[in-house]
Amino acid sequence: MLEKVTLKILRYNPEKDAQPHYERYTVEAEPTDRILDVLEKIKAYQDGTLTFRRSCAHGICGSCAMRINGRNRLACKTLLKTLDTSKEITVEPILGLPRVKDLIVDMTTFFDNYKKVMPYFINDEPLPEDGRERLQSPEERARFDDTTKCILCGACTTACPTFWADNSYVGPSAIVNAHRFIFDSRDRAAAERLKILAGDSGVFRCRTAFNCTEACPREIKITKAIAEVKRAIITGRLD
């Protein structure tokens, strides 16, 4: 069942435009089409200069985070039927990072912040003598399951008012990735990560606006993860 849908897209070409501006595109689409499908149609048949990132098209690669009707979402996980298509649908780049072109922003700061929290497994103790796996109970594994789901799309961090105001705040995504290791029973660098996150650019900058949790396309309970990190810093315990 095709219907006419109008997208109002914030366009910006640094080689031509002094300022970003909106352009409108009307396409025929199915209610089950994703915003990404609509963007692809526009690019294919109306305006090949429209520029956005995409790859997997099913919510696992994290390329296509953008603001859709004012909310950070993945274009590939947002179906038209979940939006009011009787009105224009507004599509804009995520906020808080430098614009590059149209819906593309420069992710350098985002990944730099990620790298600040030592987002990798650290355990220099000898490996099991039989060469096999380090043991971990299903309960220990479950402790950090939620934060292993992060796809580094940036939807959370670029929905955070604190991050908008100051890019030096590591942001919710970096804290989620720190949490994934802090609460992993096999890891040995929790204290160092907690020290980093107790600092000026760390968790205490969070004002619990909950924007991050609402924005997460993986439904990670981000605010809860941040609270757990705060508690670990305050109590010095990892339970």
Add this chain to the structure above:
Amino acid sequence: MSIKTHQYEVVIVGAGGAGLMAALYASKKASTAVISKLYPSRSHTGAAQGGISAALGNIEEDRPEWHTYDTVKGSDYLGDQDAIEFMCFKAPELVYELEHMGLPFDRTPEGRILQRPFGGHTNNITGKPVRRACHAADRTGHMILQTLYQQCIKNNVTFFDEFQVLDIIMVNGKAAGVVAIEIATGDIHVFHAKAVILATGGWGRVWEITSNAYAYTGDAPAMILRKGLPVEDMEFFQFHPTGIYKLGILITEGVRGEGGVLINDKGERFMERYAPHVKDLASRDVVSRAMYIEMKEGRGINGQRYLYLDVRPETVNKYAKIDGRTNPDGTPYQVTAEDILRKLPDIIDFCKTYLGVDPVKEPMPVQPTAHYAMGGIPTNMKTEVLSDEKNTVVPGLYAAGENACVSVHGANRLGTNSLLDLVVFGKEAGIHAAEYAAGAQFEPLPDDAADYARSQLDAILNSKGNERVADIANEMKHEMMDKVGVFRTEEGMQEALNKIRELKERFKHIHIDDHGKVFNTDLLTAWELSNLLDVAEITTASALARKESRGAHSRDDYPKRDDQNWLKHTLAWRRENGEIELRYKPVVITKYQPKERVY
């Protein structure tokens, strides 16, 4: 225009599982750069779901020998048995290595890595499915990609993110680097290297219904062909049985591993008729063909081109009882809705998001979806690229992962062997490329090193025709799905070959809208289509020549496997006049003589 030049001993093209594993090992011994058109964490390894195979025997008895035999049988005897044995015996070590890097596998009550059954993996004594797939819920690929990227950050690996490699530089028959475009600026960069590792993944975007990312455009095989080098066994492309209807999004075989079954319009579990021993857990080629036959004979759901994949607890429990499936402790296998939710969270999320279907309450509509390239750039077990049927090595050039053909998958890959292939041969590539670089000199770079790449882009930018890239792409995808898909005929493939050649002509008359420098994805999408067309053409020509049915290559006009004439690998070149030349080389057979394949 100015060209920026960099020098690294080893340059890796692609930052998925194979590229990152190669980077971890190459960077220990040699200056190394990873060049990727995507941020590494966007790579398609992250979409792999069900598991990575290794005969750990954590739940029940298993042996690397069984894994080897299952893979040989799964390959329909086209896989090279020395390489398969190498991979399967390395598997436990590599899975432990991933665990030691922090990969969060699911756990048994004893704290060991949890394993589940997968198609074609069996206990060779009983013939029953064996729990060999090590997993992290249904996001094992995501965890592998994240873990390897994290370890690369820890080890200060150098990345050039969002740089699209356009050409391989060859000097005196040796690899001497690559040419890339920096997507954000449009600047051309030359990476001077002693060794180049190709790891760009697959090319499922050749077909209409695919589980593959937009980025899967066959870049490395297309570049190899333009260098006058061959590709191997391109006719073997896997259709995964369970893609979400119309969208092609992958539904892991792990669903059937956890007890899900395929159901036709009559409510029958039809795989009983096609694979009486392992039923829904037969090899992917077998299951996809069975589904096509069911649909052709009118037993698709409501007569449509899809079937149901049913993982509702009541269905799972019913068939588990019929099959006599038990838990490791001997008690009957029974699941609850909560178990399904815990084991397959992402699948449930995909179905709810894209179909509005909750798999715990309703069956999922599925159809076979283009999924995985068994063929690719020919390599030996050291991942060195080969230039002919005598296995002559191209010095300094390596390939690993989906874009390579070792060949460990032969005519059909077993589920979970792709992630294993990535880590095993990615590691080999890193080690051997660094070793080679230590004993090699930088070849002098020719002044015109970037000219060919530049000319390809200029041809697209200056083309003034009226063909749209999307039209050509859509016609290619449709034709390939229809005629070079699960079932093939002489007539259909010849039509497809003619069509692809017509589309290649039309490609010369495209026009694109974007002529800027910054993030010109209009230009790069067109360049990627030229790769897809080259890969589609060589796939079809290779398939047309192979007059038998084997693994994923199934012909109505030659329905039987023909070991007398066709137990051999295809090598395909595109000569300068555009002609395709096919030659063949023998399959390596060590322990397992070909026999009839029954599941």
